[in-house]
Amino acid sequence: MKVKKITDAYEIGDLDVIYLYNGGLELFKFIESIGKDNKDIMRIKLTNYIEFDKPVKLVTPTSDLEFTNIEDLLWYINDEDLKKYKIITENKTDLFKLLQNLSYVQIFINIYTKEDLKWLNVYESLYHNIGMFENATIQLLDMIKNTNIDNYGYKDVKELFIKKLENIYKNVIDIKSRNLKVSVLASKKSGKSVFVNSILKDWYSPTSLELPTPNICRFIPSKNKEIVFKYRGQEMRFEKPKDLYKYLEKIYIEARDKNEGLDDMEVYYRVENEDYSYETLDTPGPNLAGATKHREITERVIRESDVAIFLIDYTKHLESDEEEFLKHLKTEFEKYGKVHSFVIIVNKMDQKFLSEDTNRSGTRILDYIRYKLTLLGYHDFVVFGVSALQYFSALIVERVCSECKNLSGKALVDKLDDLTYQFGNSEESTLINFAYEMSRRYMRMENEENITLERLKELSGIPFALNYIGAVAKDRAMFEKLRNLIYKLDEDKVSIITGLSIIKLQLSENKERLRAIFDIFQSSVDSINKQVEEYLAKRDQDARSASYYTEDIKKNLISSIEELVNKEIENVKDRLSSKEIKSKEEIYLILENQIKKITEEGSIVFSKYIDDIIKQIKTMLDQNVVIVQQKLSFVRDEYNATIKRINEIIKSDMDVDSFFPELKVDIQIKMEDLISILSELVKSTSDIKLDYDEYITREKRGFLFFKKTVYNIRDLDSLIVDIIYAIKKHTYQVFSALEGNIENTLAKLKNKLDEQIKEIDAFAREQLELARNHIEEDSKRAKMALVELAGFTQVFQEVTNVWDNLIKPIQLGS
Numbered sequence: 001m002k003v004k005k006i007t008d009a010y011e012i013g014d015l016d017v018i019y020l021y022n023g024g025l026e027l028f029k030f031i032e033s034i035g036k037d038n039k040d041i042m043r044i045k046l047t048n049y050i051e052f053d054k055p056v057k058l059v060t061p062t063s064d065l066e067f068t069n070i071e072d073l074l075w076y077i078n079d080e081d082l083k084k085y086k087i088i089t090e091n092k093t094d095l096f097k098l099l100q101n102l103s104y105v106q107i108f109i110n111i112y113t114k115e116d117l118k119w120l121n122v123y124e125s126l127y128h129n130i131g132m133f134e135n136a137t138i139q140l141l142d143m144i145k146n147t148n149i150d151n152y153g154y155k156d157v158k159e160l161f162i163k164k165l166e167n168i169y170k171n172v173i174d175i176k177s178r179n180l181k182v183s184v185l186a187s188k189k190s191g192k193s194v195f196v197n198s199i200l201k202d203w204y205s206p207t208s209l210e211l212p213t214p215n216i217c218r219f220i221p222s223k224n225k226e227i228v229f230k231y232r233g234q235e236m237r238f239e240k241p242k243d244l245y246k247y248l249e250k251i252y253i254e255a256r257d258k259n260e261g262l263d264d265m266e267v268y269y270r271v272e273n274e275d276y277s278y279e280t281l282d283t284p285g286p287n288l289a290g291a292t293k294h295r296e297i298t299e300r301v302i303r304e305s306d307v308a309i310f311l312i313d314y315t316k317h318l319e320s321d322e323e324e325f326l327k328h329l330k331t332e333f334e335k336y337g338k339v340h341s342f343v344i345i346v347n348k349m350d351q352k353f354l355s356e357d358t359n360r361s362g363t364r365i366l367d368y369i370r371y372k373l374t375l376l377g378y379h380d381f382v383v384f385g386v387s388a389l390q391y392f393s394a395l396i397v398e399r400v401c402s403e404c405k406n407l408s409g410k411a412l413v414d415k416l417d418d419l420t421y422q423f424g425n426s427e428e429s430t431l432i433n434f435a436y437e438m439s440r441r442y443m444r445m446e447n448e449e450n451i452t453l454e455r456l457k458e459l460s461g462i463p464f465a466l467n468y469i470g471a472v473a474k475d476r477a478m479f480e481k482l483r484n485l486i487y488k489l490d491e492d493k494v495s496i497i498t499g500l501s502i503i504k505l506q507l508s509e510n511k512e513r514l515r516a517i518f519d520i521f522q523s524s525v526d527s528i529n530k531q532v533e534e535y536l537a538k539r540d541q542d543a544r545s546a547s548y549y550t551e552d553i554k555k556n557l558i559s560s561i562e563e564l565v566n567k568e569i570e571n572v573k574d575r576l577s578s579k580e581i582k583s584k585e586e587i588y589l590i591l592e593n594q595i596k597k598i599t600e601e602g603s604i605v606f607s608k609y610i611d612d613i614i615k616q617i618k619t620m621l622d623q624n625v626v627i628v629q630q631k632l633s634f635v636r637d638e639y640n641a642t643i644k645r646i647n648e649i650i651k652s653d654m655d656v657d658s659f660f661p662e663l664k665v666d667i668q669i670k671m672e673d674l675i676s677i678l679s680e681l682v683k684s685t686s687d688i689k690l691d692y693d694e695y696i697t698r699e700k701r702g703f704l705f706f707k708k709t710v711y712n713i714r715d716l717d718s719l720i721v722d723i724i725y726a727i728k729k730h731t732y733q734v735f736s737a738l739e740g741n742i743e744n745t746l747a748k749l750k751n752k753l754d755e756q757i758k759e760i761d762a763f764a765r766e767q768l769e770l771a772r773n774h775i776e777e778d779s780k781r782a783k784m785a786l787v788e789l790a791g792f793t794q795v796f797q798e799v800t801n802v803w804d805n806l807i808k809p810i811q812l813g814s
Contacts, residue, residue: 003074005049009034012044015447018105020049020071027104028367041361042352042445047104050097054090070101077107087111092380099382099468100370104363108464112471118809122486125806130176136799137169143792152781152788156773157499160766164492171485171492182469183281183301185329186311187322191347195311195388196282198462199469201272201395202241205282206249215262216297217248219280222268230266241269276466281305298325302332307341307472314348314365314385318372327376331611341472342381344373345465350387353441384465391460393435394453400428408452413439486807490663491763493800497661498767500793505650506782513653517646518771524642525764528635532761535631536754549616549742553609554735561602561727598727606734610685613742617681621674621749628753635760636663660767673752681745685738 002016007023012034021030027048034041047070055066058073061084067073077085087109089095095113102109112120144161186192193205200219222228227238229247238244244267255262271277283301302308310329312318333342346369352362362385370383397404397416400423407415416436423429438456442448448455457463505514640662647660786793 001074001077001079003071005071012046015040015043015045018045018047018074020074021046022049026367026371028364028371031361031364031367043447044361045105046361046363047101050101052089052094052097054094056090056094056098057088059086059088060084070098074107077109082107082109085109086117088117089113096380096382103382103384103461103464104366106459106461108458108467110467116471122807122809126175126486129802129806130172132802133172133799134169134176136795137165137172140792140795140799141165141169143795147788147792149785149788152785153778154503154785156770157503160499160770161496164495167492168489171489175485179279180306181279181281181304182307182309183283183305184309184311185283185298185301186347187313187316187319190311190313191388192282192311194392195345195347195386196280198388198392198395199276199280199466200241200269201276202270203245204241204248204267204269206245206252215264215284216301217265217267217282219267219269219282221271221277221279225270226268227270228266228268230268232263276470278306298329299332302329305341307343307469308333309343309345309469312344312346312369314346314362315351317365318369323372323376326373326378330377342378343465343469343472344369344381344383346383346385347388349385349461350390350438353438353445382468384461384468386461386465387438388460388462389431389434390438391457391462393431393438394456394460396428396431397435398453400432404453408450409443412451412453413443489803490807493803494661494663495763495766495770496796497800499770500789500796501660502771503782503785503789507779517649518768520646520649521642521768521771524638525761525768528638528764529761531638532635532757535757539750539754544620544746545743547739549613550735550739553613554731557606557609557735558728558731560605561598561731564598564601564605565727610738613738614678614681614685617742617745618678621678624749624753625674628757632757632760635757639663639760639764674749677745677748677752680748681741684741684745 001018002014003018003020004011005020005022006012007021009030012019021027023030025033027046031041031046034044049069049071051069052067055068056073058065058067058076060081065076067076073087087098089098089111090113092113095111098111102111141162144158144165147158149155150158184192184196186195193207196205196219197203197207204219205217227241227244229236229238229244231251236247238247248265248267251262254260281301281304283297308329310326312322316322329342346366349362352365366383366385370381373381373383397419401415401419404412404415404419413436416432416439420429420433420436423432435453435456439451442451442456442459448459643660643662650660
């Protein structure tokens with residue numbers, strides 16, 4: 001590619017060159033300063049010059065090359081071979097910088113971190129072989145259930161094998177299901193429905209309608225290819241997506257016209273291809289639903305989503321309610337540990353051709369939004385520009401005109417023009433006409449003389465965005481699940497091999513040597529157990545109570561509330577003259593308004609403090625997870641070292657060709673479980689609210705009707721004392737409930753972490769117990785048991801060989 005590093009606008013000339021800005025301005029500000037005419041500003045290929053933290057690798061069909069900056073990287077890349085390239089970075093920071101800046105110049109290359117790629121390869125291989133693992137597990141279960149090894153003293157071994165194979169089967173099915181969820185959030189009129197239809201590849205979500213109240217429509221991949229709609233206890237089937245589309249449109253219009261609410265819906269959609277097969281949650285936007293209701297929906301959606309997409313309208317850039325909503329989203333994502341699972345997409349990029357703005361650069365808008373988001377505290381993210389309507393239009397044209405797939409340039413434009421009239425006054429005609437207009441504009445304004453439908457889809461940005469969404473889903477969601485499942489699968493496999501090894505060891509006549517070997521095993525397991533117990537005891541000593549997180553906040557809150565009360569009481573005094581006599585009803589009304597104001601403002605302060613508490617607990621949890629992960633790895637290494645020593649003794653002293661296996665995969669903390677517990681705390685705390693208005697009405701204000709008939713300003717002094725006392729009392733009651741919730745959550749988090757660190761200790765004990773139970777077994781019975789297990793052993797060994805080859809990239813020390 002032709003590339004040129006620049007620092008000033010006067011250096012821009014040839015429009016076929018990619019310009020890398022290396023000046024002191026933000027990119028969007030530099031673009032604003034260029035001052036080219038509309039046609040040129042859209043054709044200028046401009047992005048940032050960046051130097052990488054660590055060299056990145058470009059993988060080509062013929063070689064692997066390393067680069068330290070984007071200029072050298074782009075210089076080497078050939079436009080026509082983009083799909084053949086792969087870029088590998090050492091860290092996430094370089095990945096996000098590259099993704100963003102390459103997207104500015106519409107260079108779409110698959111980019112991974114080194115660690116991501118390793119797991120992606122395992123994931124793809126595992127998914128490719130998942131059917132074989134499923135069938136083999138069923139076969140092995142059937143075989144072991146039909147053996148008679150329990151007749152030879154190996155009943156516990158048989159039960160262990162059945163238990164482990166059932167575990168393997170469950171985990172294989174979990175991997176096979178890949179039940180990942182993607183939520184789509186957007187402001188109204190951002191083209192969200194067209195975007196949803198684009199990613200689902202057909203007519204599903206009705207467009208150009210505004211729902212009166214929030215609802216969520218779940219689009220779930222259909223396992224049997226049937227299109228099913230579930231709503232309010234009823235279930236309906238549809239032959240075509242467009243039939244469902246029309247039915248939903250009718251429901252939405254009726255709800256809008258009657259100003260009625262809609263319950264959540266479920267739609268089972270046909271998966272057109274495997275590049276997108278996730279459950280998709282279509283949600284309301286920040287400027288559509290009521291603020292409180294919408295926040296509840298948002299929190300619910302984020303809790304269960306693996307990836308969340310926020311759609312912004314290109315023509316509106318970033319409105320104030322969107323900024324507020326994005327601040328809230330960031331807080332929610334931090335709570336649930338999903339910051340990197342958030343994707344920003346600017347839709348309606350096709351509007352740059354029609355914009356009245358003298359500077360029609362799409363990059364300028366994308367970079368401006370990226371800049372605004374960094375000011376809101378976002379980092380390591382990408383802003384994508386797409387035209388969902390452009391993509392969906394090209395998709396529909398392909399459906400109605402197979403010939404069009406092979407046309408380009410003027411021939412395509414002429415055919416689209418004919419089709420527009422052929423389809424008359426229909427939705428298809430509208431989309432065909434849009435594809436026609438966009439094709440003409442790309443030919444005229446962006447030098448795409450040989451435009452094709454495939455190129456139109458590519459230029460829409462949707463395919464690139466979907467690739468990224470899929471990568472995020474696999475990276476942030478599936479990889480975590482995969483790590484845990486692979487470890488469990490490997491652990492269960494090890495247990496079965498251990499059982500087979502033990503039976504083979506019974507063939508040895510040297511029982512004393514066997515006892516010595518297992519004494520070594522016993523000593524190691526006892527050592528592991530002691531370390532775990534000491535570590536857990538220390539964790540108990542270091543554990544913090546709920547009051548640690550709430551005490552200072554409680555004091556600060558009460559101080560803030562007292563200050564607020566005093567300010568509002570002064571406002572009351574200002575409104576009541578010391579000489580003027582007021583009726584009790586009038587004083588009551590004034591007081592009523594002020595206490596209501598105290599409640600509202602106090603609740604805002606309280607909510608802020610609650611968020612601070614949750615953040616502190618999340619930070620504590622993150623720190624604990626790192627420490628526990630280190631301890632798990634240490635304990636695993638202890639176990640593996642013991643197994644290695646035992647295997648060496650067996651190999652040198654005894655005539656046995658099968659030994660105890662080591663654990664090959666790193667143990668992973670199940671973050672999903674921990675985040676789920678934290679989510680429960682967030683949900684429970686959201687139900688705890690300050691309600692001074694009701695509390696003070698009940699506790700204190702009633703006395704106004706029993707003491708005097710009229711009041712003056714001096715009577716307010718004792719009332720102030722009473723109100724402040726009541727507020728303190730109520731605040732302490734609220735914090736008591738809050739601390740109870742926090743205490744319960746801390747206990748659950750501790751127990752869950754303790755469970756995980758005890759797991760490997762329990763695993764080691766299980767292996768030891770299995771071995772010890774059979775030291776004295778008769779060699780003859782062991783031989784007969786092995787004959788019974790011959791078929792099982794052969795199949796299991798074949799499956800194990802496939803498994804070991806598959807997980808080689810992620811094995812310890814690889």
